[in-house]
Amino acid sequence: MIELYGHPTQNVLKVQILLEELNLPYSFINDRTLEAASLEFAAFRRASPTGQVPGLIDPQTGVELFESAAIMIYLAEKMGRFLPGLDQPAQRAETHKWLLFEAASVTPAMLDIYHYTLIADSSQPYCEERARINTRRALDVLESCLSQGRDHLAGAYSIADMILYPWMAILEDFTDIALGDYPHLESWTTRIANRAAVKKAETF
Numbered sequence: 001m002i003e004l005y006g007h008p009t010q011n012v013l014k015v016q017i018l019l020e021e022l023n024l025p026y027s028f029i030n031d032r033t034l035e036a037a038s039l040e041f042a043a044f045r046r047a048s049p050t051g052q053v054p055g056l057i058d059p060q061t062g063v064e065l066f067e068s069a070a071i072m073i074y075l076a077e078k079m080g081r082f083l084p085g086l087d088q089p090a091q092r093a094e095t096h097k098w099l100l101f102e103a104a105s106v107t108p109a110m111l112d113i114y115h116y117t118l119i120a121d122s123s124q125p126y127c128e129e130r131a132r133i134n135t136r137r138a139l140d141v142l143e144s145c146l147s148q149g150r151d152h153l154a155g156a157y158s159i160a161d162m163i164l165y166p167w168m169a170i171l172e173d174f175t176d177i178a179l180g181d182y183p184h185l186e187s188w189t190t191r192i193a194n195r196a197a198v199k200k201a202e203t204f
Helices: 010-021 039-047 068-079 089-119 125-146 159-169 171-175 183-193 196-202
Strands: 002-006 026-030 055-058 063-066
Touching (some): 010 159, 039 063
Parallel strands (some): 002 026
């Protein structure tokens, strides 16, 4: 059985959504409850040398991974679902594009807002404004894509949608940016949220 190491975060939720969509059984191991000298802790740190979550171990193949995008690509390719194959290079590239966009543009901006507006001991207006500008730039890109008549980011429902959804689900609480400012993105978020696998992952 697949072992998923983590605790409730948006990055871990990305992988949980895919596991539920694939109907793959997995054990969830809360990394925050592990004793430093335990075998499980050692296994977690092998999978995730940085100590960040999620981490994944697949005993069936011996694969040990960290970084949510890498984990999702591995699972999608293993199961042959939610990522176009090599025989569909354009669709595959489109999916990879949004995976990298999420990792390079969306997650850093969202985390900057979190740290500078919710965690920092003192106000840092420049950093806060820069984080909001970067977040809105990313949201503008997503809105533009979805305004072209797409139901999903890369054409068919894929890991591109799954990796971006968790941030959109908490956008207003996390950033004070209204999702309603982006009507196509708001409709997409509702569409993803209504999927049975997503609901199951969110209430895990």
